[in-house]
Amino acid sequence: FLSRLRRAEPHLRSFLHVSPDEDVLRQARRLDEILQRNEDVGPLAGVIVAVKDNICTSDMPSTAGSRVLEGYRPPFDATAVRRIREMGGIVVGKTNLDEFGMGSTTESSAFQVTANPWDVSRVPGGSSGGSAAAVSARQCMVSLGSDTGGSVRQPASFCGVVGLKPTYGRVSRFGLMAYASSLDVIGCFSSSVFDAGILLQAISGHDTSDATSSKQVVPDFTSQFTSISLSESKPLKGLKVGLISETLEDGVDTGVASTIRAAASHLEELGCSVSEVSLPSFSLGLPAYYILASSESSSNLSRYDGVRYGNQAPADELNALYGDSRAKGFGHEVKMRILMGTYALSAGYYDAYYKRAQQVRTIVRKGFKAALDVYDILISPAAPSAAYRIGEKKNDPLAMYAGDIMTVNVNLAGLPALVLPCGFVEGGSAGLPVGLQMIGAAFDESQVQYQEDL
Numbered sequence: 524f525l526s527r528l529r530r531a532e533p534h535l536r537s538f539l540h541v542s543p544d545e546d547v548l549r550q551a552r553r554l555d556e557i558l559q560r561n562e563d564v565g566p567l568a569g570v571i572v573a574v575k576d577n578i579c580t581s582d583m584p585s586t587a588g589s590r591v592l593e594g595y596r597p598p599f600d601a602t603a604v605r606r607i608r609e610m611g612g613i614v615v616g617k618t619n620l621d622e623f624g625m626g627s628t629t630e631s632s633a634f635q636v637t638a639n640p641w642d643v644s645r646v647p648g649g650s651s652g653g654s655a656a657a658v659s660a661r662q663c664m665v666s667l668g669s670d671t672g673g674s675v676r677q678p679a680s681f682c683g684v685v686g687l688k689p690t691y692g693r694v695s696r697f698g699l700m701a702y703a704s705s706l707d708v709i710g711c712f713s714s715s716v717f718d719a720g721i722l723l724q725a726i727s728g729h730d731t732s733d734a735t736s737s738k739q740v741v742p743d744f745t746s747q748f749t750s751i752s753l754s755e756s757k758p759l760k761g762l763k764v765g766l767i768s769e770t771l772e773d774g775v776d777t778g779v780a781s782t783i784r785a786a787a788s789h790l791e792e793l794g795c796s797v798s799e800v801s802l803p804s805f806s807l808g809l810p811a812y813y814i815l816a817s818s819e820s821s822s823n824l825s826r827y828d829g830v831r832y833g834n835q836a837p838a839d840e841l842n843a844l845y846g847d848s849r850a851k852g853f854g855h856e857v858k859m860r861i862l863m864g865t866y867a868l869s870a871g872y873y874d875a876y877y878k879r880a881q882q883v884r885t886i887v888r889k890g891f892k893a894a895l896d897v898y899d900i901l902i903s904p905a906a907p908s909a910a911y912r913i914g915e916k917k918n919d920p921l922a923m924y925a926g927d928i929m930t931v932n933v934n935l936a937g938l939p940a941l942v943l944p945c946g947f948v949e950g951g952s953a954g955l956p957v958g959l960q961m962i963g964a965a966f967d968e969s970q971v972q973y974q975e976d977l
């Protein structure tokens with residue numbers, strides 16, 4: 524893995540930091556010694572993990588893709604990282620992302636743009652583009668990302684890997700640098716659904732360090748998965764699937780729509796009953812998401828003042844120190860979100876924007892609830908198109924935001940969803956992958972685990 528990581532890295536730029544070989548090999552040797560003593564090495568023994576750089580690691584820099592945190596080394600591991608290490612996982616490095624998770628391409632990283640392994644002239648998606656590309660190119664076995672509005676699912680779709688967004692609260696956010704706290708969740712990338720289940724198992728569960736982490740019992744995801752027998756002719760008999768009709772309408776690439784329809788027919792062949800379901804609130808989610816996410820981020824990012832963390836601009840007076848540190852430290856996209864957020868939260872506009880967006884959030888949540896009372900899972904594309912070219916939407920933020928239409932509603936409702944590669948559209952030299960999004964009821968992650976051979 525280390526040599527493949529290094530060979531691919533000049534072409535992909537998935538990583539912002541790679542552990543020195545000696546550190547990785549020392550951890551592997553320690554596991555060997557434990558094995559030789561016939562002691563338990565843990566369920567992730569020797570699993571090579573990459574971690575998105577907005578998730579804190581005590582032995583590596585953690586920058587969130589921002590100059591404001593350049594050189595910052597947290598004094599602790601995020602709970603998810605700590606659990607992975609306790610179970611024998613080996614963290615090989617930190618992956619590239621859009622600054623603080625704000626973006627859909629990794630182009631707003633302050634440091635580098637990651638390339639899509641399927642066609643290096645294209646974006647890997649974002650914001651967890653580095654984590655998705657790293658799994659896709661087998662630079663690691665699995666990786667952690669974060670999903671505020673689709674940042675695990677959309678890059679999984681663009682890079683042809685499995686991406687799992689757990690239910691809000693399933694995984695502790697302790698040590699995940701906050702973007703929008705009511706939406707953020709740490710998620711998993713892997714090359715099979717089974718691996719995503721193993722990783723989810725490792726990182727799930729209540730954590731006293733995160734007041735929003737849930738006390739719900741964590742089921743055994745992997746045994747639930749293996750209880751489905753793929754040798755039967757109709758292994759998914761009885762599963763009721765709702766195909767969200769609004770997700771296949773205008774604005775969706777025809778190739779993507781037909782790939783998703785083919786996947787729906789395939790689910791029928793496997794025994795599911797699939798019908799179209801209308802979610803009239805579907806298109807309301809995008810504007811509500813951008814108001815809420817920007818508002819929360821404008822508050823969360825106020826902690827980067829040049830004093831508490833990272834880079835400090837030289838100044839002789841306190842306000843100038845704050846101002847210069849933030850002006851130099853934050854990139855364009857982040858500044859735009861802070862401006863949008865403070866505007867939406869300001870006294871004269873609060874009712875018109877923030878409050879209305881919260882009301883829309885309730886409508887979206889109720890729409891999903893009603894549909895998931897009838898269907899076991901809902902399906903849709905993970906993104907309206909396959910991976911597009913680097914630079915194509917860089918100067919058109921609205922076009923980029925519009926690409927999040929398939930994913931943001933799920934965060935507003937806090938639901939779990941899994942993206943599974945389900946076909947290809949034309950593009951690049953080998954075609955470009957398309958992901959099927961499967962949305963489940965809250966805390967019902969096992970219902971979205973469906974896989975055939977990849």
Ligand code: GLN
Binds near residue numbers: 672673
């Ligand atoms: N692209 C979305 C945004 O920029 C989602 C990002 C995310 O999930 N972190 O806000």
